[in-house]
Amino acid sequence: MQPTKAELGWMYRTMVISRRFENAIEKIYMEGKSPVFNMADGPIPGEMHLSDGQEPVAVGVCAHLKPEDIVTATHRPHHQAIAKGVDLKKMAAEIFGKASGLSGGRGGHMHLFDADVNFACSGIIAQGMGPAAGGALSRKLQGKPGVAVSFIGEGAANQGAFHETMNLAALWKLPMICVIEDNAWGISVAKSAATSVQKNHVRAASYGIPGHYISDNDPWKIYEVAGEAIERARAGEGPTLIEIETYRLAGHFMGDAEGYRPEGEKDDLFARDPIPAMRQRLLDEATFNAADLDQMESEAQSGVDEAIQFARESADPAPEDALTAVFA
Amino acid sequence: MQPTKAELGWMYRTMVISRRFENAIEKIYMEGKSPVFNMADGPIPGEMHLSDGQEPVAVGVCAHLKPEDIVTATHRPHHQAIAKGVDLKKMAAEIFGKASGLSGGRGGHMHLFDADVNFACSGIIAQGMGPAAGGALSRKLQGKPGVAVSFIGEGAANQGAFHETMNLAALWKLPMICVIEDNAWGISVAKSAATSVQKNHVRAASYGIPGHYISDNDPWKIYEVAGEAIERARAGEGPTLIEIETYRLAGHFMGDAEGYRPEGEKDDLFARDPIPAMRQRLLDEATFNAADLDQMESEAQSGVDEAIQFARESADPAPEDALTAVFA
Amino acid sequence: MENERKLTIARAMAEAMAQEMRLDPTVFVMGEDIAELGGVFGNTRGLLDEFGKERVRDTPISETGFIGAAVGAAQDGMRPVVELMFVDFFGVCFDAIYNLMAKNTYFSGGNFKVPMVLMTSTGGGYSDAGQHSQCLYGSFAHLPGMKVVSPSNAYDAKGLMTAALRDDNPVIYMFHKGLQGMGWLGTEAGANVHVPEESYEIEIGKAAIARQGSDVTIVSIAMGVHNALKAASVLEADGISAEVVDLRSLVPLDRETVRASVGKTGRLIVVDEDYHSYGVSGEIIATVCETGVSGLKAPPRRIAYPDVPIPFARVMEQHCLPNPDKIVAAAREMCRVAVPA
Amino acid sequence: MENERKLTIARAMAEAMAQEMRLDPTVFVMGEDIAELGGVFGNTRGLLDEFGKERVRDTPISETGFIGAAVGAAQDGMRPVVELMFVDFFGVCFDAIYNLMAKNTYFSGGNFKVPMVLMTSTGGGYSDAGQHSQCLYGSFAHLPGMKVVSPSNAYDAKGLMTAALRDDNPVIYMFHKGLQGMGWLGTEAGANVHVPEESYEIEIGKAAIARQGSDVTIVSIAMGVHNALKAASVLEADGISAEVVDLRSLVPLDRETVRASVGKTGRLIVVDEDYHSYGVSGEIIATVCETGVSGLKAPPRRIAYPDVPIPFARVMEQHCLPNPDKIVAAAREMCRVAVPA
Numbered sequence A, B: 001m002q003p004t005k006a007e008l009g010w011m012y013r014t015m016v017i018s019r020r021f022e023n024a025i026e027k028i029y030m031e032g033k034s035p036v037f038n039m040a041d042g043p044i045p046g047e048m049h050l051s052d053g054q055e056p057v058a059v060g061v062c063a064h065l066k067p068e069d070i071v072t073a074t075h076r077p078h079h080q081a082i083a084k085g086v087d088l089k090k091m092a093a094e095i096f097g098k099a100s101g102l103s104g105g106r107g108g109h110m111h112l113f114d115a116d117v118n119f120a121c122s123g124i125i126a127q128g129m130g131p132a133a134g135g136a137l138s139r140k141l142q143g144k145p146g147v148a149v150s151f152i153g154e155g156a157a158n159q160g161a162f163h164e165t166m167n168l169a170a171l172w173k174l175p176m177i178c179v180i181e182d183n184a185w186g187i188s189v190a191k192s193a194a195t196s197v198q199k200n201h202v203r204a205a206s207y208g209i210p211g212h213y214i215s216d217n218d219p220w221k222i223y224e225v226a227g228e229a230i231e232r233a234r235a236g237e238g239p240t241l242i243e244i245e246t247y248r249l250a251g252h253f254m255g256d257a258e259g260y261r262p263e264g265e266k267d268d269l270f271a272r273d274p275i276p277a278m279r280q281r282l283l284d285e286a287t288f289n290a291a292d293l294d295q296m297e298s299e300a301q302s303g304v305d306e307a308i309q310f311a312r313e314s315a316d317p318a319p320e321d322a323l324t325a326v327f328a
Numbered sequence C, D: 001m002e003n004e005r006k007l008t009i010a011r012a013m014a015e016a017m018a019q020e021m022r023l024d025p026t027v028f029v030m031g032e033d034i035a036e037l038g039g040v041f042g043n044t045r046g047l048l049d050e051f052g053k054e055r056v057r058d059t060p061i062s063e064t065g066f067i068g069a070a071v072g073a074a075q076d077g078m079r080p081v082v083e084l085m086f087v088d089f090f091g092v093c094f095d096a097i098y099n100l101m102a103k104n105t106y107f108s109g110g111n112f113k114v115p116m117v118l119m120t121s122t123g124g125g126y127s128d129a130g131q132h133s134q135c136l137y138g139s140f141a142h143l144p145g146m147k148v149v150s151p152s153n154a155y156d157a158k159g160l161m162t163a164a165l166r167d168d169n170p171v172i173y174m175f176h177k178g179l180q181g182m183g184w185l186g187t188e189a190g191a192n193v194h195v196p197e198e199s200y201e202i203e204i205g206k207a208a209i210a211r212q213g214s215d216v217t218i219v220s221i222a223m224g225v226h227n228a229l230k231a232a233s234v235l236e237a238d239g240i241s242a243e244v245v246d247l248r249s250l251v252p253l254d255r256e257t258v259r260a261s262v263g264k265t266g267r268l269i270v271v272d273e274d275y276h277s278y279g280v281s282g283e284i285i286a287t288v289c290e291t292g293v294s295g296l297k298a299p300p301r302r303i304a305y306p307d308v309p310i311p312f313a314r315v316m317e318q319h320c321l322p323n324p325d326k327i328v329a330a331a332r333e334m335c336r337v338a339v340p341a
C-alpha cells in the first residue's frame, strides 16, 4: 500500500501546517513569559507540549481516516488533531482559552475535543485507550462504519490501561488501532529506563494480534503499515498494535531545560527533521517540484496565520461561564 | 529439579491439610445458614472462596520457599497460606473472626496477614502484585535474601496491575515470581470469554522474561518449574511468569449455584481431583506406602481439628476494638 | 393493596433496564458476570435471554478498560450501563470515572455528551470486611460532573434507573447490598415495595419525605433511611415526632428539602453508612448551618461509620454501623434539650 | 533576621528527605522524573547525586505498580517515599493507596506496618486545566488509614516531611504547586520562610494559629492560608480582626484548635481550594456546629472551589478560585450582623 500523489501532497502539507502552527504557538507562548518564565502568564498560559518532529505519525495514520473515524489523543495532541481535521481556528482559539474555542476555553491544549471529526483527548497517560475501544465497540454494535485510533506515547505502554484495553479490543475483535509514538522519552525518563522490552510491538503477542515496529519516523512506511492495519480493522479482523520511532524535537513541555538528554542528541534529531527529509524525498522522486512544495508551504502558513489571528482576536469567555456545561 | 521424598511427603501432607481444612470450613460455614442461606449468619459469616482442587499450585511453589520469602495472595488464599506456613490456628481463628485470629478478626478470610512468614493478601483482583514486587525490591535494596511470589487467578491477568508490575519487576530484575492459577473461571466468566490469548505465559514476552505453562495441575511439574524460576530469582536473574492449569472444584464462593458450568465439567474435574491422583502416584512409584500416607492424612486431620477447635473456643473480639489498629 | 406487585430492588433495576432496552437500541449493558449470571447482585437477571450477547456483555476483570470503553461508546451515541461490581473497586478505575466520564462533557464545552449509567453495589453488615463493604458515597459525590443516586426501595429504584438511562449525563447508581432483595445477603423487607409495571421516572435531585414529623429531622440515604424509619417508630412511642428525609440523590443535592425540614423541626440528625469525616454527614450539616443557625434547637448530630476500615468480625462491624438504637439515643438527647445548646 | 535561611518548600522537602536518608538507610525515593530531573516540582533535587540510583529511582509511568511496590517495601522494613506527580492522577492507582497502603495495618491487626510517604502536588491557578489543577483534599481525607498533611510554608514543609518520614504510618504529603517556589509556576512569596538547618519535626495533627484575631476565624490549609492572611490584612483596616487557622493536617484533624478559635470569635469562614461539596469545607463547618451553635454570631461560611471541573481559560479559572477578595467580602457581611442570623 503506497500513498498516492494526492495523499503525499496532503501528508506533506499537513505536516507543514502542524509545524508552522507549533512554531507560532511556541512564539506566542513565550509572550509575557520573559524575563521571568511563569507558566501562568502570557496569552497562552499553562503547560504546552509541542509535537515538533512527530508529524509523520499523525499524517501517516490519519491519511487513512475519515471524519467519521475516531481518534483519541494525549497531552501532546496538536499534530494528531490537525491531521484528523479538527478545525484549526477553533483549536487555536481553544489553546488561547477563548470563547470561540472548541469548548469555549474550558479544555485548553490538553483537552481538545471536536465532535465533528470524532476527536477527543485525555491528559492522563494512556487513558484515551478505553474510550477508543468504546468508540469502536459502538460502531460494531450500531453496525456503523468507522475505526478508532488511540495514539499514545511509548511511556504510556507501561500503564495498566494499555494492557486492559488491548486485551478487550482483541477479545472483542474491535476495529481499533493503537499507535505508539516512540519518541524515546517520557518527560526525562528514557524508554530503556522504563520499559522492560526494547520495542513495544512485541506486546501484541499478549493479545494475539499483529504488532509492527516502524523505524526512522518514515511517513511512507507509516502510511503503509497503518493503512494495512486500518483496512484489517474495517474488515472486522480486529485490532493492531503499531509502534513508530519518532523524534521529539522540543522539550517535554515548554520550559523544559532538557538536561537529561545525552550530548549531541538534539543535533542528531534536528539533522533528521522529518519535514525537510520528506521534502527532499518528494523532490528526489519527482513527486512534486520545488514550486509545488513552496506553494503548499505558503498555503500552510496562511492557514496557520489565519487561525492564530482568529484566536488572538476572539473574545475571552465570560468568567461565570466556567459554571456552565458541567452537565449536558 | 525433582522433589525429594521428604518434599513429596510435605507436599502431600500439606495438600491434605488444606483440603481437610476447607472441608471443615465448608461445613461450619453452613451452620446457621439453613434453611435460609444468608451470608451474614453462622459462625463464619461473609464471603467464602474455597480453594479445593488448587492445592498443587500452592505446595509445588511453596515447597521452595522459606519463612523469609514473601507471598501475596488473593481472595482465595487458604491453600497458599497453609503452604506458606501461616499459623493454622490463628488463621482458623481469623476466619471465624475471633480475637485470637491473625489480626484479631479485623481481616477475615480475604485478608490473611502473617508477618512471621511474610504472607499478605488483597481481595482486590491483581492488587497483591505491586506489594510482591515491592517486597522483592526491598530485599534487593537491603541486600537481604528472599524472593517474592504473587499468586493470582487467570482472570487477574487482564487487570492493569498485572501489566504494570510485571514490567516493573522485569525492568528492575526483581526476585519475583508471578504464579497464575488458571482454574478456567473468573466467577462465571470463562477464560476464553475474558482473555484474548489461550495461555497467559505468552505474556512474558511483553516483559522479556521467561514464561511457562504447566498443564494438568501436576504437583511434580509445578515443583520443577517453580523451583527453577525461584532459583533464577534468587540468583538475581529476575522474574518469571508461570501459569498453571488447576481445578476449581467448588463454586466461586459458597452459595454459588454454578449454573454457568457446562454439563459434566464438575464430574470431570472431580475425577481428576489432584489429591487422590497424587496419592496414587506416590503409591505407584513406591515413594510412600499406604500406611505412610494414611498416617499423614490422619496427622493432617488432627492438625485441622485442633485449629478449628482453637478457633471455635476462642473469644470474640471486644466490639470496640474495631476502632483500634487503624494506625500503628 | 390490590394488584400489588412487590419487587425487590434487583428486579426493579432489571425491569427498568429491560424496558429501556426495548425502546432504545442504544442502551446496552456491560460488566463482570452480568450476562449468564445475571449480575452477582441479580440486577441484570433476564437481560441476556431477552437481548442477547451483543447488548449484554460479560467483561474481563478490566474495569479501567471497560469503563473507559463505556465513555467512548457514550460519546459515540450509545447509552451504556456498566457495572462496577462493588464500589470498593473504584480505586482500580477511578480515572475513567472521574477524569473522563465526569469531565468530558465540560472539556468539550458540551459538544460531547456522555450519557451512561455506572451501577455499583455499596454497603456492609454481612461481614464482607474492609474491601467489600464500603459505601463511599462521599467519594463519588465530592467530584464534579456526575450525578449520584441511591434508592432505598424498589419503587425509587425503578424510577431512578429509568431517569438515569434517559439522562444525557453520567449517573452513578449506587445500590445497597442489604436492600437488594438477594436472600443470601439478607434483606431489608421495607425495600421491597409495590412497583408499577409501566415505565416511570423519579426526578434525579429530588429528595423524598419518607415520613413526616415535627421534632427532629433525620436525613439519610439508602439503608440509612430504613434505620431512620425504624428509629422514628420507636421515637413515636416516646412522643418524639421524627421526620425522615430520603435524599435519593446526592448530586444534585436537594438542599431545599433538607433545609425546609430542619427549618420546621429545628433539629437535625444525619445518618450515613459512609465514613464519618469529609463526607455526606458533614455536607448535610453544613448545608443546614450555613443558611442559618438561630433556628436550631440543638446542635446537629451525625451517626456515621467511624473513620476506620470495615472490620470482618460481626461484633466489630455491628459496633461501627449506624443502627436505629444509635439514632434513637441521639434524638432523645437532642429533644430533651429545651433551649439551644 | 540574622542567619536567616529562607528556603522554598521544594528545597525544604528535599532537605528533610536528604537528612533522613543520611540517618536511615531504609528511606528511599521512587517516582516519575524524581531522579535525574529532581522532580518536576523540584522537591527531590540533589538526592540522586548524593544517594545514587538505587535509593533514588525513576519509575515507569505505572503508578499502580510502583505505589503498590512501595506498600510491599514498607511492609518489609523500608521507608519508601513515592511521588504521585499530580494528585489528579490518583484515579489510576487509588486502590494501591486506599485499599492497600491505608488498610494493611488494620487488616493485619497491626502486625504489618506501612511506613511510607506519598507526596503529591496539588492546586491550580496557572491554567493547567481540569486534569492537572485539582486539590482533592477531601478525596484523601475521607478515607481511613492514612494521615494527610499539607504545608503552607517551608518551615512546616520540612518539619512535616521529617515527621512523615519517621511516622510508622502512611502519610499523604500534599504540596501545593503555587507554594512550591518553582518560578515557572509563579510562587507565593509568603511560603518561602526561614528554615533551620538541623532536623526537626512538626507534629502531624496539630493546626497552627497563623494569625491571632478576635472577630472571625478563617480556617484553611496550604494556599488557602495565604489567601486568608491577605484577607486578614485587608480586614484589619476595616477594624475586623481575623484569626487564621492553618490546619496543616487534615488527618488527624485538630478539631480542638478550630473549635477553640471559633469559640472565641463566634464566626467561621472556611477557605478551601478543593471542590465545595462533600469535602473539607463541610467537615470543618460540621465540626464546629455539632458541638454547639449557640455561640455563633453568624452562620458559618465557606469559600471553596465550585462543583465544576477546573477550566483552562484564565478568566474562568480565576473566577472559580478562592481569593482574598471573596474572603474579605464574606467576613464583612458576617461581621456586620450583630445578632445571630
Ligand SMILES: Cc1ncc(C[n+]2csc(CCOP(=O)(O)OP(=O)(O)O)c2C)c(N)n1
Pocket (backbone or CB within 6 Å): A075, A076, A123, A124, A125, A152, A153, A154, A155, A156, A157, A181, A183, A185, A186, A187, A248, A252, D032, D061, D063, D085, D089, D092
Ligand atoms: C497517569 C499519568 N501519570 C503521569 C503523568 C505525567 N506525564 C505527563 S506526560 C508524561 C510522559 C509521557 O511519556 P510518553 O507516553 O512517552 O509520551 P510523550 O510525552 O513522550 O509524548 C508523564 C509522565 C500523566 N499525565 N498521567
Ligand SMILES: Cc1ncc(C[n+]2csc(CCOP(=O)(O)OP(=O)(O)O)c2C)c(N)n1
Pocket (backbone or CB within 6 Å): B075, B076, B123, B124, B125, B152, B153, B154, B155, B156, B157, B181, B183, B185, B186, B187, B248, B252, C032, C061, C063, C085, C089, C092
Ligand atoms: C478489581 C476487582 N474486580 C472485580 C472483583 C470481583 N471478583 C472477585 S473474584 C473475581 C474473579 C477472579 O477470577 P480469577 O482471577 O481467575 O481468580 P479465581 O476466583 O478464579 O481464583 C472477581 C471478578 C475484585 N475482587 N476486584
Ligand SMILES: [Mg+2]
Pocket (backbone or CB within 6 Å): A153, A154, A155, A181, A182, A183, A184, A185, A186, A187
Ligand atoms: Mg515518549
Ligand SMILES: [Mg+2]
Pocket (backbone or CB within 6 Å): B153, B154, B155, B181, B182, B183, B184, B185, B186, B187
Ligand atoms: Mg480463575
